[in-house]
Amino acid sequence: MEEERRPVRRNILVMSVGNTITTSANSLWIMFMPYFFADVGITPFFIGIIFTGLAVSRSVASLIGGRIADRLGRKPVISIGFVIYTSGALVILVSLIYVSTGPTLTGLLSAIGYMWMMAGSGFLRPASSMLLIESSPEKRRGLSLMFTTRFLPSIPPAVLILVGTSLYLNDQFWLALTLGFFGLLFVLVLFIVFLQETHSGSISKEQDLIKPPRVRSDWFLILLVAAFALDGLSSSGLSWYVPIFVGRSNLDFYGVMISVSTLVIAFSALASGGLVDRIGTRAAIFGGWILLAVTVILFSLSTQPLEMLVFYSIWVGLDMVDVSVPPLAIAEKYPKERRASILGVYSMSVSLLSMIGPALISFTLLLGENVPFYLKAIMNSIGVVLFIIAVRTRQVKDDEILNETSK
Secondary structure (H helix, E strand, O other), X not given: OOOOOOOOHHHHHHHHHHHHHHHHHHHOOHHHHHXXXXXXXXXXXXXXXXXXXXXXXXXXHHHHHHHHHHHHOHHHHHHHHHHHHHHHHHHHHHHHHHOOOOXXXXXXXXXXXXXXXXXXXXXHHHHHHHHHHHOOOHHHHHHHHHHHHHHHHHOOHHHHHHHHHHHXXXXXXXXXXXXXXXXXXXXXXXHHHHOOOOOOOOOOOHHHHOOOOOOOOOHHHHHHHHHHHHHHHHHHHHHHHHHHHHOHHHHHXXXXXXHHHHHHHHHHHHHHHHHHHHHOHHHHHHHHHHHHHHHHHHHHOOOOXXXXXXXXXXXXXXXXXXXXXXXXHHHHHOOHHHHHHHHHHHHHHHHHHHOHHHHHHHHHHHHOOOHHHHHHHHXXXXXXXXXXXXXXXXXXXXXXXXXXXXX
């Protein structure tokens, strides 16, 4: 593997500020999109279908973005992706013009804008993750990644989600969206002006921009995808169902629940980043996902608001343990010129497999309102086994290569 360049510490600051503003801007409105879709007349089943479309757009874009990031560099992909992301928010804002005269048109436009946003998010994600890792000291990569993407960005929403709740309840969703859009516009300028490239890339093989890397015999990547696809499938499905499960009549409580959870995410992210650096990915995933499976079931059985708040907070806290694992594992295994491409393949594969999550949750609701939570617990438990096998596969392969080299 090539020698690493000196960490670009300025990128950590710029990405921290940008991610914090982005999350803050989105917290004013994006958490309420399931309610918004319901209020314009879309049934819960079709809300699940919309979120399936979000997964599709994000997954396809991540593969393309990852390939381009290895050929042209990280910064151009981040900038282009954020242009797409910001323009999607603008489409949703424009759709509100028709909310009183044509709610169906509003629902259609807002769904298209939301999918366009997720395409931008998927496009820039591999480049963004690798730029952060390549800008961080090697022994603190997990901590830096979680500090930049989860800890700082999760603090302001603790208050701003409550502001967004108030705006939504008072029919001022348009104001929340307007403020959110201008926040994203500011971040776009920030990234274009101040981010520094960490990988110059190569454009000698233009056809490689489209052609994905071979993964047939890469059992580590295949098992990694399988493990995290199970987690992603169940999580993407439950992301829209949790507010529906809590209930439209409890929107105030839902706002408080999400507000508290953002603070839990912030400190759990910081702790989990350091934990993964210290104990390794295998132990972190084993403990995190087993406890998560238990917590999700307890949340579904809760009958009192306080119980739901406690178990949901534990849930989102445990959910932070695995966030830094895939990019760190990929950065450790693959050379710099392939990392974003492999992460793009990983992200696309997980997202494509996860896209049936919202639809699957829609169908499992026919068996009972708690069944989706039981399904997630089962999937995370199976994911633990697959991840342990994946890590073992990598260790065996590395030992074989070392033995061959020493002969």
